[in-house]
Amino acid sequence: MVPFTASARHTLLNMKIAFVGKGGSGKTTLSSLFIRHLAARGAPVVAVDADINQHLGAALGLDEDEAAGLPAMGGQLPLIKEYLRGSNPRIASSDTMIKTTPPGEGSRLLRLQEDNPVYEACARSVALDGGRIRLLATGPFTESDLGVACYHSKTGAVELCLNHLVDGRGEFMVVDMTAGSDSFASGMFTRFDMTFLVAEPTRKGVSVYRQYKEYARDFGVPLKVVGNKVQSEDDLDFLRQQAGEDLLVTVGHSDWVRAMEKGRARPFAELEEPNARSLEALYEAADAVYEQRDWERYTRQMVHFHLRNAESWGNAKTGTDLAAQVDPSFILREEPAPQPA
Numbered sequence: 001m002v003p004f005t006a007s008a009r010h011t012l013l014n015m016k017i018a019f020v021g022k023g024g025s026g027k028t029t030l031s032s033l034f035i036r037h038l039a040a041r042g043a044p045v046v047a048v049d050a051d052i053n054q055h056l057g058a059a060l061g062l063d064e065d066e067a068a069g070l071p072a073m074g075g076q077l078p079l080i081k082e083y084l085r086g087s088n089p090r091i092a093s094s095d096t097m098i099k100t101t102p103p104g105e106g107s108r109l110l111r112l113q114e115d116n117p118v119y120e121a122c123a124r125s126v127a128l129d130g131g132r133i134r135l136l137a138t139g140p141f142t143e144s145d146l147g148v149a150c151y152h153s154k155t156g157a158v159e160l161c162l163n164h165l166v167d168g169r170g171e172f173m174v175v176d177m178t179a180g181s182d183s184f185a186s187g188m189f190t191r192f193d194m195t196f197l198v199a200e201p202t203r204k205g206v207s208v209y210r211q212y213k214e215y216a217r218d219f220g221v222p223l224k225v226v227g228n229k230v231q232s233e234d235d236l237d238f239l240r241q242q243a244g245e246d247l248l249v250t251v252g253h254s255d256w257v258r259a260m261e262k263g264r265a266r267p268f269a270e271l272e273e274p275n276a277r278s279l280e281a282l283y284e285a286a287d288a289v290y291e292q293r294d295w296e297r298y299t300r301q302m303v304h305f306h307l308r309n310a311e312s313w314g315n316a317k318t319g320t321d322l323a324a325q326v327d328p329s330f331i332l333r334e335e336p337a338p339q340p341a
């Protein structure tokens with residue numbers, strides 16, 4: 001483990017991080033290791049399980065009953081909408097709020113470390129080696145979630161939260177999610193300061209990367225490839241060839257992970273040294289884009305995707321003109337300017 005020094009230049013961070021990739025590539029495993037790494041560093045973390053297969057809780061050490069007992073954010077959507085809407089006059093009722101509805105004057109914003117009704121309903125506190133984190137989960141996906149119908153999206157609750165989140169200093173939201181067409185249509189893939197694409201050294205593994213890269217490029221989304229289950233020089237060569245400069249780091253087979261899966265969890269400090277170094281490299285890569293955070297662009301893209309979703313299905317579904325929900329003078333910021341009375 002890399003020691004945590006409070007005086008280090010990079011200790012004050014606030015980032016939204018996504019782990020994406022093909023099913024089975026290791027998103028959940030690497031998300032959970034990164035979350036543990038952050039917790040061990042003393043950083044406040046909100047972890048979100050938005051993967052098709054809901055395994056983040058288990059990867060963070062919850063037993064079956066505890067994991068199954070996590071509340072589903074999808075089931076709390078009415079509460080989430082009602083809370084976030086606040087007194088925003090542009091949103092007549094939470095019934096007209098879709099997953100892309102942007103915040104505006106009067107909306108309630110979420111902060112990472114506060115207590116609020118959304119966390120109360122959806123989050124559970126999880127004790128890790130290094131400290132406590134908050135865990136939220138979308139809930140299990142159904143057939144209809146995986147189709148093209150945007151309004152069925154299980155991740156809608158997460159998107160609303162991301163769009164209303166002002167993460168303060170030294171805080172992280174880490175989302176374990178699927179690299180699906182749904183996140184491209186809704187714009188969810190633009191909601192992160194850094195996206196780690198987990199890829200195994202296989203053709204299938206890197207094909208998801210290629211697709212993601214195209215979308216990411218068009219929207220200026222910072223994207224890095226994390227090679228997983230890399231066993232040989234040949235594996236490494238392959239990933240280097242396929243991902244070039246986007247390849248940030250690789251993780252090998254981990255006996256620590258295997259032991260945990262056998263129910264023989266070991267202290268996090270005993271994670272293999274090379275893998276621990278890879279986690280620190282992820283932390284540093286996130287740090288490197290910190291200065292590029294651009295709240296205006298963030299807000300602009302949120303509005304862009306809202307208008308697109310409004311036109312393609314939202315207006316028809318709600319029977320209202322959802323473009324009217326956009327507050328043209330509102331910019332989401334780290335420290336929101338005082339709202340006019």
Ligand SMILES: Nc1ncnc2c1ncn2[C@@H]1O[C@H](COP(=O)(O)OP(=O)(O)O)[C@@H](O)[C@H]1O
Nearest residue numbers: 022023024025026027028029229252253254257
């Ligand atoms: N670096 C690794 N070392 C050992 N086992 C791993 C590693 N990465 C992933 N696995 C195992 O591979 C399987 C799939 O990983 P998982 O994280 O669940 O993938 P995903 O979330 O992308 O579907 C799990 O059983 C996990 O424990």
Ligand SMILES: [Mg+2]
Nearest residue numbers: 028051053055
């Ligand atoms: Mg998973």
